[in-house]
Amino acid sequence: MKMSRPSRSAAKVTMVEVAARAGVAISTVSAVVNDKPIVSESLRARVQRVISDIGYKRNAAARNLKRGATQTIGLIVADITNPFFTDLVAVIEDALRESGYAVMLCNSNGSVETQDAQIKLLLDRGIDGLIVAPACDDANLARIVASAHVKVVLIDRHSSDVRADAVVIDNERASREATAYLLAMGHRRIGFISGSENISTGRERLAGYRAAHKAARVRVSRDYVRMGDFRQQEAYRAAMELLALPNPPTAIFAANNLMAIGSMKAIADSGLECPSDISVACFDDFPWADVFYPQLTTVAQPVTKLGQEAARLMVSRLSGRESSKFKRVVLRGRLVVRTSCAPPRP
Amino acid sequence: MKMSRPSRSAAKVTMVEVAARAGVAISTVSAVVNDKPIVSESLRARVQRVISDIGYKRNAAARNLKRGATQTIGLIVADITNPFFTDLVAVIEDALRESGYAVMLCNSNGSVETQDAQIKLLLDRGIDGLIVAPACDDANLARIVASAHVKVVLIDRHSSDVRADAVVIDNERASREATAYLLAMGHRRIGFISGSENISTGRERLAGYRAAHKAARVRVSRDYVRMGDFRQQEAYRAAMELLALPNPPTAIFAANNLMAIGSMKAIADSGLECPSDISVACFDDFPWADVFYPQLTTVAQPVTKLGQEAARLMVSRLSGRESSKFKRVVLRGRLVVRTSCAPPRP
DNA sequence: CTGAAAGCGCTTACAG
DNA sequence: CTGAAAGCGCTTACAG
Numbered sequence: 001m002k003m004s005r006p007s008r009s010a011a012k013v014t015m016v017e018v019a020a021r022a023g024v025a026i027s028t029v030s031a032v033v034n035d036k037p038i039v040s041e042s043l044r045a046r047v048q049r050v051i052s053d054i055g056y057k058r059n060a061a062a063r064n065l066k067r068g069a070t071q072t073i074g075l076i077v078a079d080i081t082n083p084f085f086t087d088l089v090a091v092i093e094d095a096l097r098e099s100g101y102a103v104m105l106c107n108s109n110g111s112v113e114t115q116d117a118q119i120k121l122l123l124d125r126g127i128d129g130l131i132v133a134p135a136c137d138d139a140n141l142a143r144i145v146a147s148a149h150v151k152v153v154l155i156d157r158h159s160s161d162v163r164a165d166a167v168v169i170d171n172e173r174a175s176r177e178a179t180a181y182l183l184a185m186g187h188r189r190i191g192f193i194s195g196s197e198n199i200s201t202g203r204e205r206l207a208g209y210r211a212a213h214k215a216a217r218v219r220v221s222r223d224y225v226r227m228g229d230f231r232q233q234e235a236y237r238a239a240m241e242l243l244a245l246p247n248p249p250t251a252i253f254a255a256n257n258l259m260a261i262g263s264m265k266a267i268a269d270s271g272l273e274c275p276s277d278i279s280v281a282c283f284d285d286f287p288w289a290d291v292f293y294p295q296l297t298t299v300a301q302p303v304t305k306l307g308q309e310a311a312r313l314m315v316s317r318l319s320g321r322e323s324s325k326f327k328r329v330v331l332r333g334r335l336v337v338r339t340s341c342a343p344p345r346p
Numbered sequence: 347m348k349m350s351r352p353s354r355s356a357a358k359v360t361m362v363e364v365a366a367r368a369g370v371a372i373s374t375v376s377a378v379v380n381d382k383p384i385v386s387e388s389l390r391a392r393v394q395r396v397i398s399d400i401g402y403k404r405n406a407a408a409r410n411l412k413r414g415a416t417q418t419i420g421l422i423v424a425d426i427t428n429p430f431f432t433d434l435v436a437v438i439e440d441a442l443r444e445s446g447y448a449v450m451l452c453n454s455n456g457s458v459e460t461q462d463a464q465i466k467l468l469l470d471r472g473i474d475g476l477i478v479a480p481a482c483d484d485a486n487l488a489r490i491v492a493s494a495h496v497k498v499v500l501i502d503r504h505s506s507d508v509r510a511d512a513v514v515i516d517n518e519r520a521s522r523e524a525t526a527y528l529l530a531m532g533h534r535r536i537g538f539i540s541g542s543e544n545i546s547t548g549r550e551r552l553a554g555y556r557a558a559h560k561a562a563r564v565r566v567s568r569d570y571v572r573m574g575d576f577r578q579q580e581a582y583r584a585a586m587e588l589l590a591l592p593n594p595p596t597a598i599f600a601a602n603n604l605m606a607i608g609s610m611k612a613i614a615d616s617g618l619e620c621p622s623d624i625s626v627a628c629f630d631d632f633p634w635a636d637v638f639y640p641q642l643t644t645v646a647q648p649v650t651k652l653g654q655e656a657a658r659l660m661v662s663r664l665s666g667r668e669s670s671k672f673k674r675v676v677l678r679g680r681l682v683v684r685t686s687c688a689p690p691r692p
Numbered sequence: 693c694t695g696a697a698a699g700c701g702c703t704t705a706c707a708g
Numbered sequence: 709c710t711g712a713a714a715g716c717g718c719t720t721a722c723a724g
Contacts, residue, residue: 038709038710039709040709059411059700061416063701064411064702065703070407081429089453125448149358261634265634265637291611293614362717373696385693404718408717411701411717412717
C-alpha cells in the first residue's frame, strides 16, 4: 500500500535506508540519531555521513508514537496583544526551549469558548503539558484538566476549581500599595476600572483597592468602581462614565495596562490633562510606559520570574521530580512611580 | 513490552478498547472519530457513547505517522514584542485555525542563529508548513527551505534567495509617500533611522526615503541616515547622534514603530519637544499610537490582509491547489497623519 | 456498511 | 557494541 503524499516534493528517507546504506542495523542508526554513547566513534561517523548525504530527517510522529510523549507544551494566553503577555510568552518559550520543549502558542482572546476549543485542539495535536493564563474561571477548564493526560500550570491567574500548579503575584497586596500611594498623595476620589470579576486578578486587584481605602478610612463610593474587561475599549467607556460623574474622581487606577490606555484616551477626548487635571496609575508595566507624556505610573510584575517559574514547574512535573501536591507560587509586584500621578487640585 | 509512562496518571485508552466495548471493528471506530459518512446513525451513536464513557482520545502521533502530515504550521517572527508582529500572529493563527491547522509560534528575536535553531526544532517536531518573517537575509534559511519537505511562505520580509511565496507591502512606495509628506511640510533636514540593510524592509524603506528626496530635488546628507536594527535601544542611540549634529534634523523618520519610540525617548531626554522642536514619523501603526502625546504619525500596514493572505497561500499550497510558481503578494501601506509632525521652525 | 490485516517509521528489550 | 524483531495506535485498501 502506498499513500499519496501530494504535498511532499522530495522522497522521504527512513532509518531503514540509512541503515542499509551504512551497512548497519537500524538500532545502530537510532542510537546515533539519539546521541546514545554506545556506538563506536568510527561507526558513528560513518552513519552520520550517510545521514547528511541522503538528507535523512527523523520522523517526529513515529518517535512520538513510540515514546508516548511529544516534547511539546501548549501555551494559552488571554490576550496576545497585551505587552505583559507578550513578554511572558517570550520568557516561557526561551525557558522551555532550553529544556528541550517546543511551544504551541494560542491566544484565547479572552473568550472561554475559544480557550476551550484551543485546549481541545492542543490535546488533539498531542502535547505533554499545558500552561494557561485562563480567560476566566471556567468549569470546563477544570473538567478538561482533570480528564486529560497532561500536566497543567496556571499562570498570572489562578482558579481554585482547577487542580493544577499556579504561578501568580500577590495582586491584592500590590493593588493595595498602589492605591495607598494615591491616597497618600491626597486623592480621596479614586476611580477604579476593574478587570472581570470572573478572573482572579480582577477580584484581587479590586479587593486591594478596597482594602487600602479601608485602612485609610476613606469610604469608596460605588460610583467610582467600574467593571471593565482588561481591554482598551470597555475601559474607555468606563472612564468616560467616571469623568461624567457630578463629582468626578481626581485619579483613576486601572486594573491593567490596556485599560489605562483606554482611560488616557478618554481623558484626552474629554479635554482634560493628565496628571494636572486627573492622575492615572495601572497594573502591568510595558516597555514604552515611560516614553510618551505622561509617563505612566504602574505596578510592574516580575515577568521574567513568573515565566521562568512556570516553565520550571512544568519541566519538573513532566520529569516526575515534583511531589504530587499542587503548588501555588506567589511573587511580588513593584510600584514604578513616574509622572502620571500628582496631588489633586486644592 | 511495556514502556514506562511515569508522567501519565490515567490509563491510556485506544481504539481497540473502544471497538471491543462497542462490539464493532476498529475501522468503524476510526470512521466515527473521523466523521466519515459511511456509518449508520445507530452504530455511530453507540460508538460515540463508548468513546465519551471511557474517555477515549485519538492519539495524534499515530495519526500523524499514518497520514504523513501533522496539520500543524510553524510560524517564526522576528520580534514578538513588536505590536506589528503581535497583531500579525493573531491574524495568522485565526485564519489557520479556521482551516484546521494548529500553529507553533517561535520568536527569533532578530537572531539568525536562533531562527535557524527554531526551524530545526520545528522540522524535528513535524510541521506541514512554515511561515517566516525572517530575521535577516539568510543563506541558511534558503538552504533549509530547499531541503526540507515543507511549504514555506515569507511574510513582511522577502528574500530573493529563498524560493518561497512571500506576502509583503510596497515598502519603498510607502516610505516615499511618508517622506514626501514631511518634505511638503517644509522639512529639508530629515533624519532617517533605518532598519538593518540585511532585511528587505530595511533596504526598501531607506530607498523610498532617498527617492522622495530625489524627486523633491533635496540632497540627503549622509549624516542624516543612521543604521538601526528595528529596536528601541539602538534607535535611541541613533537619534541621540542625530540630535547632537551641528545642524540637526528638523524631523526624524524611523523605519519602524519601536525605533520611533526610541527616538521619542531621545528627544525627551534631550529636553526637546515633539512636534514643536522636531517632528517624528514612523513605519507600523500600533493600537495606542494615538493615545499619548504626541500622537504618532505612522505608515500603517494592512496587517489583517497580510496575515490572511499568508495563511491562504499556505493552505492552498498544502492542498496542492496552487501552481508551482512562487508568488509574491504585494499590498499597500497607508499614511496615518496624526499630531507628531509639524512644519519646521522658520 | 463491516471486519481482518498491513504498515506508517520509529524505539527498545533482548539475545548474541 | 550489534542485529533481528516486536509493537506504539492509528488509517485505509480490500474482501465480504
